[in-house]
Amino acid sequence: VQLQASGGGSVQAGGSLRLSCTASGRSLSRYTMSWFRQAPGKEREFVAAITWTLGRTFYSDSVKGRFTISRDSAKNTGYLQMNSLKPEDTAVYYCAADEVPGYSGTFDVTGPYDYWGQGTLVTVSS
Numbered sequence: 001v002q003l004q005a006s007g008g009g010s011v012q013a014g015g016s017l018r019l020s021c022t023a024s025g026r027s028l029s030r031y032t033m034s035w036f037r038q039a040p041g042k043e044r045e046f047v048a049a050i051t052w053t054l055g056r057t058f059y060s061d062s063v064k065g066r067f068t069i070s071r072d073s074a075k076n077t078g079y080l081q082m083n084s085l086k087p088e089d090t091a092v093y094y095c096a097a098d099e100v101p102g103y104s105g106t107f108d109v110t111g112p113y114d115y116w117g118q119g120t121l122v123t124v125s126s
């Protein structure tokens with residue numbers, strides 16, 4: 001599975017962006033797709049996840065109510081709609097996918113994941 005992330009950019013606080021992550025090489029049915037982010041000088045952190053078949057969603061507390069993860073199965077593409085952006089959302093955002101994220105077959109949306117896309121930079125200015 002190859003993942004291609006796009007949609008990053010620069011916005012002012014309170015603005016919105018939509019990130020996309022398109023998969024190729026395999027259908028994402030039965031996969032889970034997630035978004036992570038890494039701010040300068042900080043560790044990578046989980047942002048949101050969606051199970052492809054049932055569409056179950058998961059969010060970190062820091063983005064719950066502001067970000068929405070979704071997918072378009074026909075396009076094999078996942079999305080992260082980011083609203084009410086804050087300067088602390090500034091980071092490189094990465095998409096990831098796995099049939100069963102987590103260790104030893106234990107489902108854990110925080111990972112690890114087998115497949116990763118390249119990052120896309122989101123900058124939020126105050």
